Amino acid sequence: MNQFDCTDNSCMKEAGIEGFSEKKSEGSNFEFPEETSYWIFQKHKGFQGLFNRIGVFLFILFVLMALFPSVFAPYAPEERFIPYEAPSEEHLLGTNDIGNDILSELAFGARISMTVGFMAALISTLIGTALGLCAGYFRGALDELLMGFTDVVLVIPKIPLIIVMGAFLRPSIWILISILGLLSWESTARVTRSKTLQLRGAGYVKSAQCMGFSSYHIMKSDIFPNIIHILFPKFMLATASAMISEASLSFLGLGDLSMKSWGMMLSFAFSQGGFIRDMWWWYMPPGICITLCVLSIALIGFGLEAKEGEHFKEGANTL
């Protein structure tokens, strides 16, 4: 019995040292369903449930605003009236320094802010997942290389890159989208890598390898489906942070003038004396809109993450 014991033991140890998260999953394989089953009845009713509904409602409202801005906007955004006007019946949110109606500018701004947010998040999630999968699956040198590359990308400053791109091509939201997308896949890559490391140790992946499937096939059909449910919350949180970065960059005046996003409105309010003239109706609405939109997306993201948490727990136990 002894000699069988030590050969088996060596291969187990090699897997053991790989990573903290992997050790936890290895531990959980030995749990028997019987005694932890009643933990699952703990439902997060309060926090997740209520805020999730608020998040979804707000999100739908903003998507509608983005798709049909003319419904919310009384006038065309370019139309000009008397500048620096306080809120009145015909201008619910007053007018800005060159007379555009702020409410219509706000409505049309939604579309741009959200497209930038979603497109950038899409690019960053795709790159992040691809890199995370390869790094997690192949481990060894490739893993170190990719993670080294991720460290470097994390450190590359966004502002000079945008100026460089702005100079060569015509500055537009596509530049903002591409740069935000290309420079913010760092956290997705790390999460996917650690999840792939965990799943790589699972039984069915090993059996797939024994059956001689190509590693691409295994990644596509075995590991990826299990990762999807953590990708969606990551995608939502990436959208939220992309929107905040877009607003901040356009605050520095690097945005695209022809398409005014909420960030651009805020930067004009700040530079054209909106604050000193106590025109709260000029800088508050865009700020609140950005916050609420990002909030709705973040809440949905957290809701999904919480549900994913439970799903994962059941998954591991009924292994």
Added chain:
Amino acid sequence: MKILPRNTLLERNTLLERNTLLERNTLLERNTLLERNTLLERNTLLERNTLLERNTLLEVRDLEVSFQGMETVTVLSGISFSIKESETLALVGETGCGKSVVAHAIMNLLPPESRVKGNIEFRGKSLSEMNEKEMAKIRGREIAIIFQNPSLALNPVYSIGHQLVEPLCVHQKEKKKTALYRVALALKRMGFVNFSECMNYYPSWCSGGMNQRFLIAASTILNPALLIADEPSKGLDKKCITELEAELKNLKMESKSALLLISHDLDFVRRLADRIAVMYAGEIVELANSSSLFENPLHPYTRGLLNSLPEKGFIPIPGFSPPLNSLPSGCRFHPRCPLREKRCIRVHPEIKETGEKAVRCFLYP
């Protein structure tokens, strides 16, 4: 088709369980344990017959536990038993019959959405009415529990010494130095040769068996009156189980503490328990002292259990134990009971006390 008995299947799993180099160098301790083991055998016999005069330590009267999840599930119903000072009662049953819930109910460790009815008295004090503060004073000092998965029960980021010292500091406000000394003593008593090194190991560095013995040391350092062992033998290989057995016997001898042993491993229970209660689908079906239970089991389910032991010919009980949220009507064992009668299906039998024994079956009116 001959099905491999469950516990050999178990052994292959334990082999997979991390079993590090340290395991090998405790060879020399093992033989010290074996001599102490034979010594113990002799004096347990004379001790058994003085059982009757001691007073009851723990009294559980028709305990009922249900969980308000999506739909309310009653996990336990009508559980009553009592444990005397330094007596060992074993709770035996298939996985999923709610044995661990009893342990948690006694220690009031159930999650918030559980509803507990019935009465649990410990030395006259009713535990079910106590609030968290008073309960915290009793836990660890008077009632201790050993969980089944030792590697997970120990905190991964603190050293073993630090975790063993904690009960002393919390309950008896001891200084760190003197507490460390007492822990070292306890480990030495447990048979660890390199106890000073063990103090600053971390749970993740030691094997399951090692961790189990650390857990026992931690729980019994304040020598509690009642020790609840929740499936201690699960996940351990053969030689660890024998060591564990010796440990528990030694414990009963020295600290005179009562033991509520929860397990599904019948041989292990036979060697240790004074009285055995067999549980099936959330209720006790038979209660008797261990020798009489093994000679003539009354309840058909107990008989089926004993027949499935290797020495009785591996005859398994057909079918599966019912899930707790959809229990059959009448007697819960009737779908699998060979001696089934019509009334077993309709009426739910009550448990009948006959002297030392109790059984829940229509065969014994």
Added chain:
Amino acid sequence: MSEIARKVTRYFTSLVLIIIINFILPRLMPGDPVKNLIGEDAYVSEEVMEELRAELGLNLPFSEQFISYTSNLLHFDLGYSYHLHAPVAEILLNKMSWTLIFVGVSVVIGTLLGCFLGALAGWKPERKASHFTSFTFVVLSCIPPYFLALLTLYIFSFKLGLFPSKGFYDTPEIGSVLHHLFLPVCVMSVFSASRNFLVMRGSVIQEKEQLYALYARAKGLYNTDILFRHIIKNASLPIITLLALDFGFLFSGALFIEIIFSLNGMGVMIYNAIMGKDYPLLQGAFLVIAFTALLANMFADLLYILIDPRVRGGSMDESV
């Protein structure tokens, strides 16, 4: 030991890559630093421009510039800033000290505040107070940093006049520094607290389910004792990685707050260097930030191994 070697090579390659990017990026940017030096109105003939370029070493081909750049770097000479007329190392030290005070203090406060409240919120999520703190921190983390800074500046400094609205101090003594830095530090710490809060809350909820927490309760520990003695140390592991990852963000976050509170710290200096194409200063600044970010990551890994014995692996095996 192979793991340490692997980590060192990884960090070394990242550093080399950063140095290369650091060199190329500013030169890619359009605009000629020499023109920036002259100022808007002055008329300067072409030969003088050429002479200036030669003086600043900009007329050499790229490769030569790169070699001189790397050789200087090896002698820790970061070169001379065109606009600020001082050695880059000196400027960085002065500006860095200011930004580090303001960013460092707010990170420390933010992390402590975020972790403490996050732990409490995670420990009893169903309590009214936990709901309230969770919601406020989620909202705070969604507000763009500069908008939050604008509002605080407007309310506390414009309207109430409680706090001065510019510069690090009026007179160089501690009183006026604290008075000046109070608002920016508040904004920054609120922001870093909201990031830590959410992570901490999530990991406390997760760690609370573990068996050792139940065992701690079985050992007789009461309520918050369990949280502080057992769960916090386990739950704070993801915080370490978050702090390391966040390091890059903190400097850019500081840029906006410095612009709004008109503190001329590191962020504003970098922004002006970008606009004025001050190559040595840009290269020096990005290198320092990249280096501190890498250091932070390395420190996080080290801290991880220190705190979490599981990652440290069976060092016990070697010792026996």
Added chain:
Amino acid sequence: MKQIKHLMGLELKARLKRTIILAILVLTFCLTIFSSGAAGQEDTENNQPVSDEGFFNRFITYVKNLFSGEEGKLHSSGEIPKTGAADIQQSAEPEQAVLKIATPDVIKSASLVGDTSLGIFAHLSNPPLMKMDAEGHIVGQLAENYSVSENNTRWTFYIRDDLYWSDGEKVTPEDVEFSIRYYGEKTPWASWINDTLENSTVSDADNSVTFKFNKPYTRVNMEFATYDILPAHVWKKIENPVEYTSNGPYVGCGPYYLKLIDLNAGKLIFEKNPYWKGKMPEFETVEIHFYSNVDVATLALKNGEADSYYKYAGSYPYSGIEQLEKTGNFDFLEKTNVGLVFLAPNLKKAPFSDPKFREALADSINYEELARLETLGYGEVPNSGFVPSAMENYKETEKLEYSPEKAREILKKAGYSDSNGNGILEGKDGKDIKLEILIRPDYARTGELLDEYFEQIGLSADLKTVDSDTWITLKDSYNYDLTVTRSTPWGMLMHSSWGSGYFDSRRTGQGVMHNLEDPAFLQLCDNILATTDSAELQKYAYELQDYYADNLPAIPLYWSKSVTPFNRHFEGWYADPLYGIYNLDTFTNVTKVEA
């Protein structure tokens, strides 16, 4: 009770102790860093008096003031003594004699010669030889007067004899000669001196210095109104002035000398020059406060933390004027601005090289609305002659007016028709005309308005925002269609004055367009440069303005007034077109008056 004792278990106490120690560590850390930071300015004069106003009682006074009703309005003469460095040498009267000026021109480095904006502020301590008076004529400042001879190649400046440096030395013609030669050799933007100066002689008898140039140059007096005169005995020792930085006192011969440059606090402190023989200024100290954010500057003015506002070649933001009027204790000094904002078409590129097309563009702009929106009523519709009325020899040319129909007719007559009927006119090459307006972020609003005006007359227009550096590169490489930019007062006087410096293709420079090669224009510039006779200058000036009106090389968008707010408690402000209120007359004449 037991629980609390319980709580103070060994482990928790250790944890609390550790956090407290950590907090103390952080505090000491920032104290040490801060003290090293403050010590960093090692050559700060150590007699910098540590103000007695500790943080604690300052906070109390703030809070007390908060609840005593004045919502945020702190009277400058109120009970809160300003903690300016000067309140130690408080003169007899109770209020402190400190004049504070707010400015958005933040200086980047403490280098008197190297940093251009610091050079302008240093005019107070090291005044240049000449200065410009209110009507725009160049008159003497350090020099009493000057004489020109030998066909504008020999210039002699007679220095005033009552000038002393702040360290007691007398100002000598050697100082002036040294300064001019010093700039010539050491600074790139004054390198023209090095190329053209043949020799310079000094005569102590009539306290004068003569410069002999190798070719005639009529604008030497204008150029010498910008170079600060430096003390030879101090700057001789400094090898590379552009790189020399020091926060400490600079020796100056003006009414004040520059005592301290504090970049972290964002201010300059000028002290009264003890040896100043001219009219004694009333104020002990003049402080220049830098505000990178204009709103904060307005707040400072409202709170009395600053008494006036100065921006080189720019005005106080029009949007903030109303706020100061509301407070009631501000007056405004309005002067028509010599500089202006104009639209510069790329004359080297079709269809902008066609004057007819430019005329159409000029007619399509709604100047009235542009002026109203951009200057909020402090601007007016410009003349086609480009040069604003504040300049010398200004000629009234015909006003630009907004007539889109006329613009469409001109375009049709000039052959730009909309053949494919898609609403956009085609150029001579048959393709749709796509105008790309290149702008910098601070001209965003102007660009938007122009974009809309051009769309109205059938030209599809688009905006391209770039940062100022990219703008310079694209402009110098003529890689743009139209661009919006501004001219500064000094820029208008540059080269052969009246804005010619911006268009002459022979001159390069950051702000200039250098896109006009028309020989007639170049000849006109050379004629102006060759003469100093005022009658001839006026004739050429009129010719130049007529040339602008006919050819429209650049379309002026609006003439604006440069507005300077000042606190009513002060009187005697004096502004000149070149440097606005920042001149010696202001600082020597301003007095404090009880309004």
